[in-house]
Amino acid sequence: MEEKLLFRALLFLLLSTSSVVAIWPERSPPVAVARRAALENGLGRTPQMGWNSWNHFACNINEDIIRQIADAMVDSGLAKLGYDYINIDDCWAAYDRDSQGNLVANPSTFPSGMKDLADYVHGKQLKLGVYGDAGSRTCSNNMPGSLGYEEQDAKSFASWGVDYLKYDNCNDQGLSPQPRYINMSKALTNSGRNIFFSLCEWGVNDPATWASSVGNSWRTTGDIQDNWASMTAIADANDKWASYAGPGGWNDPDMLEVGNGGMTTEEYRSHFSIWALVKAPLLIGCDIRSMSNDTKEILSNQNVIAVNQDKLGVQGKKVQQDGDQEVWAGPLSGGRIAVVLWNRGSDEASITASWSSIGLNASTIVDAHNLWTDEVTSSVQGELKETVDTHACKMFVLTPK
Ligand SMILES: *[C@@H]1O[C@H](CO)[C@@H](O)[C@H](O)[C@H]1NC(C)=O
Ligand SMILES: *[C@@H]1O[C@H](CO)[C@@H](O)[C@H](O)[C@H]1NC(C)=O
Numbered sequence: 516m517e518e519k520l521l522f523r524a525l526l527f528l529l530l531s532t533s534s535v536v537a538i539w540p541e542r543s544p545p546v547a548v549a550r551r552a553a554l555e556n557g558l559g560r561t562p563q564m565g566w567n568s569w570n571h572f573a574c575n576i577n578e579d580i581i582r583q584i585a586d587a588m589v590d591s592g593l594a595k596l597g598y599d600y601i602n603i604d605d606c607w608a609a610y611d612r613d614s615q616g617n618l619v620a621n622p623s624t625f626p627s628g629m630k631d632l633a634d635y636v637h638g639k640q641l642k643l644g645v646y647g648d649a650g651s652r653t654c655s656n657n658m659p660g661s662l663g664y665e666e667q668d669a670k671s672f673a674s675w676g677v678d679y680l681k682y683d684n685c686n687d688q689g690l691s692p693q694p695r696y697i698n699m700s701k702a703l704t705n706s707g708r709n710i711f712f713s714l715c716e717w718g719v720n721d722p723a724t725w726a727s728s729v730g731n732s733w734r735t736t737g738d739i740q741d742n743w744a745s746m747t748a749i750a751d752a753n754d755k756w757a758s759y760a761g762p763g764g765w766n767d768p769d770m771l772e773v774g775n776g777g778m779t780t781e782e783y784r785s786h787f788s789i790w791a792l793v794k795a796p797l798l799i800g801c802d803i804r805s806m807s808n809d810t811k812e813i814l815s816n817q818n819v820i821a822v823n824q825d826k827l828g829v830q831g832k833k834v835q836q837d838g839d840q841e842v843w844a845g846p847l848s849g850g851r852i853a854v855v856l857w858n859r860g861s862d863e864a865s866i867t868a869s870w871s872s873i874g875l876n877a878s879t880i881v882d883a884h885n886l887w888t889d890e891v892t893s894s895v896q897g898e899l900k901e902t903v904d905t906h907a908c909k910m911f912v913l914t915p916k
């Protein structure tokens with residue numbers, strides 16, 4: 516009954532939005548029309564922004580660190596720029612459930628409990644995320660998984676005031692991902708609180724093709740590592756799913772490594788620029804309590820963030836490749852185009868983006884806003900040609916005149 520109503524509602528939404536790409540029969544699930552079938556919990560209308568503990572701290576977390584990160588998010592000015600989720604990854608819960616089967620915070624590292632932490636984070640006008648697992652235990656093996664406990668755990672999260680769930684895929688008991696993730700999605704819907712659902716299924720069962728009706732974002736790849744080879748490979752692997760992303764449901768090529776020390780400043784600038792262009796979640800993964808000025812400058816670039824958060828919500832793609840020289844581009848609201856000229860080679864190189872490959876008519880004249888230098892070049896026509904350093908990029912927004 517309820518499902519039927521939901522489909523009616525979705526159908527209505529479809530017909531009332533400007534471009535309808537496909538209509539599915541009322542009874543069959545909206546599998547291939549991902550962009551139009553997003554989970555309508557109202558969340559993730561633009562990619563989520565915030566912080567997650569894993570890339571820097573792994574299991575070495577406690578409630579003091581999380582509070583200090585929330586403080587730093589506000590004090591650094593990052594919160595004002597849109598980074599509002601403070602997400603705790605694996606290792607926040609006790610090894611065992613309590614006698615009623617409830618998840619409980621680890622008493623030695625989170626002695627005040629999750630409700631208290633959520634209250635603290637909310638007091639800073641930020642939101643709290645937690646981590647769970649669609650299997651018998653989490654990936655670190657330090658926490659119980661939620662398989663078979665979906666309703667109970669979702670209610671616990673809601674009762675604590677949790678705003679976001681990252682849901683991992685370890686110890687799956689031989690069950691395929693889709694029903695396990697659907698069960699948690701339903702449990703969150705029934706929990707009484709609007710909770711952002713981030714699927715961390717690692718792309719194993721092509722979640723882009725089914726997860727938009729289940730959650731607000733879905734990992735498309737394995738875990739990122741803090742090095743150039745990993746970051747570039749993940750950007751490429753994520754690219755093929757571009758057409759499935761849109762407001763309410765995003766491809767997730769994993770969290771940012773900017774500031775963790777394994778890449779150069781220019782490599783991190785490339786990482787951030789590409790993640791922004793492809794409408795990836797912007798989840799900071801470094802210790803923002805002690806970030807360098809370079810790290811802060813990258814994470815705080817409002818021009819680049821605006822591309823990520825553009826209301827059109829279309830994922831940019833690799834549109835041109837000439838050896839190690841690449842052009843990535845995508846449309847923005849107002850007929851504008853975002854372009855990244857990315858030099859993945861080991862020498863400085865010239866890169867030319869032709870109007871035909873980025874979706875402009877040959878005769879179109881644009882103003883080109885360089886998002887990292889903040890300079891505007893007026894009246895550019897036919898192509899955009901720049902010299903780009905090794906492992907660096909230049910990022911522009913082109914506004915047709
Ligand atoms: C999902 O939930 C249904 C209803 O509770 C249950 O029968 C089914 O076994 C669950 N599936 C998985 C994979 O957990
Ligand atoms: C970082 O920036 C601050 C303020 O913008 C400045 O006072 C400080 O000297 C800078 N630190 C370094 C190491 O450049």
Ligand SMILES: *[C@@H]1O[C@H](CO)[C@@H](O)[C@H](O)[C@H]1NC(C)=O
Pocket residue numbers: 874875876879
């Ligand atoms: C490109 O040019 C054609 C023909 O002049 C025109 O119909 C079309 O609207 C133009 N497209 C853009 C994006 O300007």
